[in-house]
Amino acid sequence: MKHTVNGAPFHAIEAAITGACGKIAPLWPLKHFVAVNPFLGFSDQSFAATTATLRRVAGINMLMPRTFYRQGLIDGVIENRDLDAALAAVSHHSSSAIDMEQLRAAALREPVAGHRPRAVVATIAEVLDRLAQGDRQASRTAFMIDEISKWCAAYFDQGQSAWRLPSRRLPPYAAWRATMRHDRNPETMGIRGFRSAVAAMPDDARLAIAAVVEALGIPDRAVEDYLYRALSDIGGWAGYVRYRVWDNALHGREDDTLVELLAIRLVWGYALFLERTDPAFTAAWAQAMVDAAALPEDERLGDDPELVVDLILQEAYEAAYRRGLLERLTGHFTGPKVGSIGRRAVQAAFCIDVRSEVFRRALETVSRDVETIGFAGFFGFPIEYVPIGRTTGGAQCPVLLKPAFIVCEEVAGASDAEANRILDLRLLRRRAAKAWKAFKLSAVSSFTYVETAGLLFAGKLIGDTAGLTRTVSDPNTDGLDRQVIGRIGPRLEPRPVDGRETGFDAQQRIAMAEAVLRAMSLTENFARLVLLTGHGSTTVNNPHASGLDCGACGGHTGEANARVAAAILNDRHVRVGLAGLGIVIPDDTWFLGCLHDTTTDEVRIFGADQLPASHAPDLARVRGELAKASSLARAERALLLGIGKGENIHGAVKARSRDWAQVRPEWGLAGNAAFIAAPRERTRGLHLGGRAFLHDYDWRKDADFGVLELIMTAPMVVASWINLQYYGSTVNNRAFGSGNKVLHNVVGQLGVLEGNAGDLKVGLPWQAVHDGARFVHEPLRLNVFIEAPEEALNSTIASQAGVRQLVDNGWVHLFRLDDDGKVRRYRGDLSWEYAA
Known part of the structure; x- marks a missing residue:
């Protein structure tokens, strides 16, 4: 086994592989399709930083188009007090200074860089697509995704096909290489030497990944990003394989299938690399590696002022909804329940x-x-x-x-x-x-x-x-x-x-x-x-x-x-x-x-x-x-x-x-937007419009606060998964949803394609969030309200890493309902303040 890659220890590439695979959210198959947080692999960083990471690494936007927020301002949905609250919130994540006047001016124009961000971390296929100057027929990315998707559909099929892939008893990477010995499609499409390039790769999936990384000269700083970027091209199939890994882990079984799929994707890209030796491609690839080497060690939102504007507007949009919800919750409060209500029928x-x-x-x-x-x-x-x-x-x-x-x-x-x-x-x-x-x-x-x-x-x-x-x-x-x-x-x-x-x-x-x-x-x-x-x-x-x-x-x-x-x-x-x-x-x-x-x-x-x-x-x-x-x-x-x-x-x-x-x-x-864990008397008679998860909880009957911990580690987490799946399918259905339901084709009884080719689709169809004229679901992060002592809440947050990531990194907004009817907001690092 090799000990170094580009002069770095092999364990460094192992860590990069683990990190890239860990960023993929699982996709459950159709027979028990459940909501999944599409940003699950980024829970250890803030919501704001993740917007920058996905834009930089994969060219994926996770905020609404500027026109959406502008319309909210025009319609009076977003008010100045919401903008003020948003400016204060984003100031914690960005060094870019912006005031109310500049914000309103920016909201009224289109982003300077356009609506669709460009990934800084470029794959070989993407560089080739850029050289093709938008020619869809010459797109290597689309062809590669189609070919990998067809093979995955055959390999992972759960009974839909009448004829089974002969090599499916082998591990994925070995099975794919066995298939490629007879597959002439790539060479028919002009990718010379494809089969020989695949055959020349190491038999071990990890060694193959390391060999490609070394041959391409990917800078150490960008290796994990590059691997994740490669997986995101086939994010649907990667998500399904991540589900298999997840399910096997629950039962104590090891599973390297996602690593093997990553090897397939990288070897495919490497075969494209070997095909082109012309000066145009060589120069373009060299520049891509220079850009990758210049990546910052952490996310600096100030480096992308247009992203800062959109992030503030998203925060303001959420603040506007939350303001109305807080008014209803506090206005409905009639004092703490005194004594027993007796026996109901x-x-x-x-x-x-x-x-x-x-x-x-x-x-x-x-x-x-x-x-x-x-x-x-x-x-x-x-x-x-x-x-x-x-x-x-x-x-x-x-x-x-x-x-x-x-x-x-x-x-x-x-x-x-x-x-x-x-x-x-x-x-x-x-x-x-x-x-x-x-x-x-x-x-x-x-x-x-x-x-x-x-x-x-x-x-x-x-x-x-x-x-x-x-x-x-x-x-x-x-x-x-x-x-x-x-x-x-x-x-x-x-x-x-x-x-x-x-x-x-x-x-x-x-x-x-x-x-x-x-x-x-x-x-x-x-x-x-x-x-x-x-x-x-x-x-x-x-x-x-x-x-x-x-x-x-x-x-x-x-x-x-x-x-x-x-x-x-x-x-x-x-x-x-x-x-x-x-x-x-x-x-x-x-x-x-x-x-x-x-x-x-x-x-x-x-x-x-x-x-x-x-x-x-x-x-x-x-x-x-x-x-x-x-x-x-x-x-x-x-x-x-x-x-x-x-x-x-x-x-x-x-x-x-x-x-x-x-x-x-x-x-x-x-429409889901809130999670409330409190006695029913807090919300009984309050019209919440079918937008709230309601969990009965009386902390006075929870002697050791074990039930509180259970609520925050299970129902609250599941509710956040649902909320973020709907959020992702709304803000960017192309990346986090499953497209037009009318065009769906079931593949392998596992998932759907949009049309007859492309990657396996993830998330919700467009028709689940939009009625054809307007959004039925609003892109809002979950607002969690819990009636419990502050010390008990802090104890659970401090002892449960997953919960702390959710609330400290802004994936949900956490509030505490007081006995006196007031509401306190969690501000991170186990600190609270009264909500405005």
Whole structure:
């Protein structure tokens, strides 16, 4: 093994590889697509510094165009007091002096350098593109990305292709080199000696990266930036591979796949380098290396005055929204809660998802005797849920966690013979569906299929287009009838299945139940009915459908978690154990698992047939209240969906969920801007417009502040991921989003391409943040409000590095709600001040 690269120790290139790979945010596959902070790899530096890094290294902008902020000034959305606050905030990050008059003048003109920044760290492909002077047909970058993307689609395919890549059993770098021995595409496009250049590279991926870095003469200062810049060209596939690395790390497995992908990308670029020996390219590359060597050791925003202006305007835009939110929060405060509110008729726990805020407010409007609770939608049960007929299932927990329990499905009250019959039926339908798909997609039978059977689908095409039929079957039913589906539920008893222990033992049930109830601040005054309401979405023909389900459940619906939690909390042995721990649940309290459909705002109740007869009137009443709340919530959401008052709102919303051409079946979490962890009395009756994550938290019941730490390290972090994904997809959809939904093509069952080529797309489609005329999502960093003592907050910030990075580096804005109604803002380095 080589010991030096460009005279520097080899461990220096190892560190650069680790640093570059660490800057790539993971991209979860479509089957459990979840929101991810696209700037995750830059958490150790400030938001402001990252805007400069991405502009300098990769030519990527992460702020809105100047015209957006200018319109905010013209419309009066941004006021002088917001500009003042922004000038003070940015002064901490920039040495560039600018006053109010200069700022307003700059806001009224276009940036001197233009809208699209140019990367200082240039790759070989980019230098070649510059020499091509914009000729798209001569773009080496586009061709290289297309070729790498095609190969990745074949190598990582999860069952979409009928023919598998022969070398996919090899590690990626070795498999790619094996493929390139026979691939003449690059040479056909004029890249002479491509195959021989690849064959001449070292067999080891790290040694290949080191060899390229040395051959290109990349300055030591720029090596990590260059490697990251190279990966950003194939950021979608790099993101998917980073997910694989992330997932393997959760299970204690090492994974070098991202390093191998980096080697593929660098060797591709090196082959382009060897092709050109002309003076024009030689001079251009030499200048690129001079520019790279002159990079500063840290980010100096003053070096880019136009960036400073845009950053101040972004801060002012955020200050304007925050000003209005603070006024509403403080104006709504009526003093601290004194004494107990007593026992309610119904308690309903919902996910903290912003879509739940609308339904909770509607339900509380319908009945004053309903108490709603906000909690992470997996209800504290990190499970792997295994459907009948499968040996593995999906992780029903936040992606930050590893499932701690395995729960299998069973058919309630079924004999072994009946259970086996249902299992056989489900497996038969799955095999039939798989065989039919193979027949339709195979190279020969596909033509026969279209010629002979195409016209038979005319009726279905008409019905689907008119919204008269469901365009696809529910994947969770496998064709089973509603009665059978209603009997399928979680099996909680411990039992080994395929060598793995499933279910919960007695002590595990008690421990989990206690943890969940204390985390919800629900330890007394239990209602007769307690609804644990997970959520999911109903859409068709939507590759990103799982992104509308519950992020707290790993991109699945919350049904399984809600039903497991309800079953355990109804267990009489668990209740005896809880009583010994100081949590007494009355005998007449029943927990029910429910599912809130965020597209139609309907709520389905599970296990109602197990309620005692004495609770029939309670159940009838709560069904009626849920129906009224559903109607109110639909009416509110309909306005944003463009459904008029004269229409049948329920029918129109339902039709959107069944329409295979609908690009906006619902708005998901668009508009999210705040996270509030406090007793519900702080926000009950306050119209937050479906823009706030609401987590119930009473610090007075949190003796050691363990729940506070849990909230700040899990739900708050997940909410920031969601917020920053929406932020990135709004400010720069080309880099951080997935483009036009109408042009999406699913590849490898993993992700989508925009069109038929290019890199795997990341983030959200344009239609998730824009309605065609205006932005529905505003690019705002998350405003976090927590009611807790300052010392407890500081203790958590000081002890949790990830939390400290979020709040000290300005990725979220943190506020503390005082008992006297005042609000204090976190200013970094464990210091606070009263918010203006």
